[in-house]
Amino acid sequence: MKSMIKPRIKSDDILIGCFYVLLGLFSLLCLLPILMVISGSFSTETEIAVHGFSLLPQGFSLDTYNYVLSRQMNTLASAYGVTIFVTLVGTVLSVTITTCFAYVVSVKDFQHANKLAFFAYFTMLFSGGMLPWYLVCTRYYHLQDTLWGLILPYCMNVFYMYLVRNYINGIPYELTESARIDGAGYFQTFVKVILPLSKAGIVTIVLFYALTYWNDFYLPLMLVTDDKYFSMQYILYKMNANIQYLATNSTGFGADHIALPTQTVKMAITCIAIGPIALVYPFVQKYFVKGVTVGALKG
Amino acid sequence: MKFKNVKRIASLGLAVIMSAGLMTGCSSSVESGDSAAKTEETAKEEESVKAADPIPVRMIMYGEESPRMKELMENEIYQKVLEEINVELELDYLPWTEVNGGKTELMFSAGEKFMCFTDTDFTSKMVGKGYFADLTDVLEANAPDLYANSDMEANIKQFTINDRIYSVPIGNKPNAGEDYLIMVRKDLMEEVGVEEINNIEDLENFYTLCKEKHPDYIGLGRSLKHTIFNGAIESDKNVLFINSFVFTDGNAEIDSTLYSYYESEEFKQACEIAKRWREMGIIPSYLLSNPQQSSSEFAAGRAMFAVGANDRIFEMMSSLRATVPDAVLENVYLGDISEKPLMTRGGYNTAYAISAAVEDPEELAAYVKVLNLLQKNQEWVDLWTYGIEGTDYTLTDSGSVERICTDEILPSWLCVNTKFRRYADYITEEQIETFNTQADGSIMFKNAGFVFDTESVKTEYAQLQTVKSEYLDPIYTGFKDYDENIDEAIEKLKDAGIDKYVAEMQKQFDEFMKNKAD
Numbered sequence: 001m002k003s004m005i006k007p008r009i010k011s012d013d014i015l016i017g018c019f020y021v022l023l024g025l026f027s028l029l030c031l032l033p034i035l036m037v038i039s040g041s042f043s044t045e046t047e048i049a050v051h052g053f054s055l056l057p058q059g060f061s062l063d064t065y066n067y068v069l070s071r072q073m074n075t076l077a078s079a080y081g082v083t084i085f086v087t088l089v090g091t092v093l094s095v096t097i098t099t100c101f102a103y104v105v106s107v108k109d110f111q112h113a114n115k116l117a118f119f120a121y122f123t124m125l126f127s128g129g130m131l132p133w134y135l136v137c138t139r140y141y142h143l144q145d146t147l148w149g150l151i152l153p154y155c156m157n158v159f160y161m162y163l164v165r166n167y168i169n170g171i172p173y174e175l176t177e178s179a180r181i182d183g184a185g186y187f188q189t190f191v192k193v194i195l196p197l198s199k200a201g202i203v204t205i206v207l208f209y210a211l212t213y214w215n216d217f218y219l220p221l222m223l224v225t226d227d228k229y230f231s232m233q234y235i236l237y238k239m240n241a242n243i244q245y246l247a248t249n250s251t252g253f254g255a256d257h258i259a260l261p262t263q264t265v266k267m268a269i270t271c272i273a274i275g276p277i278a279l280v281y282p283f284v285q286k287y288f289v290k291g292v293t294v295g296a297l298k299g
Numbered sequence: 300m301k302f303k304n305v306k307r308i309a310s311l312g313l314a315v316i317m318s319a320g321l322m323t324g325c326s327s328s329v330e331s332g333d334s335a336a337k338t339e340e341t342a343k344e345e346e347s348v349k350a351a352d353p354i355p356v357r358m359i360m361y362g363e364e365s366p367r368m369k370e371l372m373e374n375e376i377y378q379k380v381l382e383e384i385n386v387e388l389e390l391d392y393l394p395w396t397e398v399n400g401g402k403t404e405l406m407f408s409a410g411e412k413f414m415c416f417t418d419t420d421f422t423s424k425m426v427g428k429g430y431f432a433d434l435t436d437v438l439e440a441n442a443p444d445l446y447a448n449s450d451m452e453a454n455i456k457q458f459t460i461n462d463r464i465y466s467v468p469i470g471n472k473p474n475a476g477e478d479y480l481i482m483v484r485k486d487l488m489e490e491v492g493v494e495e496i497n498n499i500e501d502l503e504n505f506y507t508l509c510k511e512k513h514p515d516y517i518g519l520g521r522s523l524k525h526t527i528f529n530g531a532i533e534s535d536k537n538v539l540f541i542n543s544f545v546f547t548d549g550n551a552e553i554d555s556t557l558y559s560y561y562e563s564e565e566f567k568q569a570c571e572i573a574k575r576w577r578e579m580g581i582i583p584s585y586l587l588s589n590p591q592q593s594s595s596e597f598a599a600g601r602a603m604f605a606v607g608a609n610d611r612i613f614e615m616m617s618s619l620r621a622t623v624p625d626a627v628l629e630n631v632y633l634g635d636i637s638e639k640p641l642m643t644r645g646g647y648n649t650a651y652a653i654s655a656a657v658e659d660p661e662e663l664a665a666y667v668k669v670l671n672l673l674q675k676n677q678e679w680v681d682l683w684t685y686g687i688e689g690t691d692y693t694l695t696d697s698g699s700v701e702r703i704c705t706d707e708i709l710p711s712w713l714c715v716n717t718k719f720r721r722y723a724d725y726i727t728e729e730q731i732e733t734f735n736t737q738a739d740g741s742i743m744f745k746n747a748g749f750v751f752d753t754e755s756v757k758t759e760y761a762q763l764q765t766v767k768s769e770y771l772d773p774i775y776t777g778f779k780d781y782d783e784n785i786d787e788a789i790e791k792l793k794d795a796g797i798d799k800y801v802a803e804m805q806k807q808f809d810e811f812m813k814n815k816a817d
């Protein structure tokens with residue numbers, strides 16, 4: 001076995017070295033804006049106004065953090081709580097519903113499987129439109145200003161359902177058949193045979209769902225006005241949306257007179273928003289990578 | 300065997316649940332039967348109690364709610380409104396991107412009960428769809444202070460469609476010359492020895508002198524609007540824009556002729572100035588790609604002037620002084636004001652519309668009463684603008700405000716009324732005098748109250764917008780040469796249907812002017 005691996009030659013080393021340098025430079029390029037954000041958050045407003053942004057803080061000051069944390073600590077802490085709760089509960093719920101649906105429509109001897117699959121597929125082709133969606137969410141399900149409003153509308157993504165269904169369809173039928181012969185019901189087959197064998201597919205949609213919930217600002221925008229249900233992304237979205245609107249629509253509604261958040265405050269809120277995730281990410285990234293690549297090499 | 304037992308238990312359980320459901324249904328119908336049998340007297344009693352109940356009113360604001368405002372809305376302001384007009388006021392905030400569309404429109408179409416900002420275009424659009432409440436019968440009776448403290452008769456004309464009032468204008472201040480004036484940094488003028496700016500040459504000279512002293516400053520901060528060149532171009536028309544594509548002569552009171560702006564001589568001259576400004580560096584290189592940067596430069600005190608308005612300088616000075624404590628702004632007009640007088644859209648700051656879902660007259664009256672409080676008297680205007688005296692601000696001997704808490708209560712521009720206005724300490728009597736008299740001799744927009752129904756040309760309008768941003772904006776801002784690029788741009792405009800668009804607007808405007816004359 002060992003003899004089959006070709007020893008590395010000098011040109012390989014050079015190539016690998018080049019890749020390291022290129023990737024290193026690219027990483028630095030990606031890091032630059034983040035460094036500027038961090039540096040900006042530790043600078044004084046006047047220095048930023050006079051000299052612009054730089055890699056190192058100008059007139060180092062913790063005043064901005066003091067200001068933001070003393071005034072918005074509760075909102076930010078609550079927004080973090082909401083985002084984490086919605087991501088965890090939403091992901092678990094969505095994955096459960098999606099995999100269950102996917103299994104049901106993949107069962108070969110279930111006569112309504114195709115009808116159910118079409119029922120789901122139809123929503124991919126024709127959307128009800130925003131107004132009916134909003135009416136259903138607000139008037140019938142009363143999802144405004146509730147945590148469920150941030151979870152339920154995303155509970156089943158049909159595309160992900162088809163992804164899992166195709167994965168399940170790839171599992172040899174003989175395996176489920178033998179489980180049935182051994183006396184397992186549908187539920188037992190699902191839990192003990194299908195789920196363990198579909199792990200790779202499920203991990204993928206876990207990642208997708210988690211990212212959807214984490215990055216979502218649309219549902220809070222549509223369904224939430226009470227700030228105790230604001231998510232972190234919505235707070236950031238709101239801040240940017242306000243700034244962009246006011247910068248490009250200077251004459252509407254006395255918009256000229258509205259004081260925009262100062263540069264340092266914007267930077268500090270961005271740091272607080274991305275900080276914990278940036279700190280945790282290096283420790284969990286191996287699981288993300290594993291999740292995406294598991295099952296990628298088969299046979 | 301085991302499975303069968305489970306089935307039996309499950310069936311039994313379901314049967315129990317169903318029976319319980321039926322019983323509940325019966326009991327509620329019995330109850331409703333009871334309630335139907337209530338005596339008329341009891342019903343009347345209940346009604347009188349109901350009448351005394353506070354009426355909930357939901358007001359949508361845009362932007363961010365400050366922590367202090369949140370606190371006040373839970374305590375003092377909430378309580379004061381409740382005591383004054385028996386209304387439970389709730390304030391909800393949406394991002395500015397949702398104003399006049401987006402979620403706001405969705406909420407109107409979903410039949411939610413609320414009120415929010417509007418303007419003439421949005422009012423026309425929403426009234427057409429039946430989303431705005433008709434306020435004709437409730438406005439005057441429930442908003443006496445709005446009528447007493449502002450020129451409501453003139454202001455509501457712009458929100459009256461087929462003799463029915465659909466929005467409530469708020470505020471009272473001279474708005475003459477909005478975007479036709481330039482607010483110049485007076486402190487920089489003094490620094491470089493420029494005493495007066497009366498025309499475009501003076502302004503360019505000021506820029507050159509100032510640039511020598513402050514090479515890192517830009518000339519024009521914020522965005523560019525051709526309206527500021529109105530007095531500087533050689534034209535016998537006082538250019539009054541109906542929208543970015545069409546203008547009329549603001550001086551010709553009874554003439555209803557409309558002109559296609561991008562095909563006009565006025566546009567050509569304005570573009571030539573813009574091109575020169577771009578080459579001189581007055582217009583920064585990033586104005587098109589990053590307008591936000593240009594606004595930031597002005598706010599940071601690194602721009603020499605910006606498009607102004609009569610009233611705008613006070614608010615802008617207040618924010619500018621956070622960075623440049625000695626900054627002073629002054630409005631200038633590039634031209635002869637006697638030939639092309641300033642024009643005004645009316646004396647209001649903004650307007651509120653109430654959702655058509657608020658049908659009950661008493662409820663509708665409650666909404667109007669809340670709007671009345673925005674301009675009721677000095678005490679209420681101070682409350683909405685500064686908060687609680689002693690806690691959020693104190694008054695100096697001269698009557699100006701010293702803020703203890705700098706959080707925004709309601710946006711400071713919202714309740715501005717010259718009757719109740721408090722100026723900052725650094726505003727001189729001369730500036731106030733200029734502010735009060737600058738609008739003297741101004742003329743009313745002759746299109747005030749005209750709302751263009753775009754329904755029959757909506758495809759053309761959408762295409763024109765695309766052509767504008769792709770071909771015309773770079774010429775407009777001086778980034779592309781007029782002579783070299785205008786032919787292609789006009790050709791694209793023609794293809795997009797500018798002729799049909801202008802003809803349709805002309806038809807509607809002729810009718811509007813005819814009705815106005817009648």
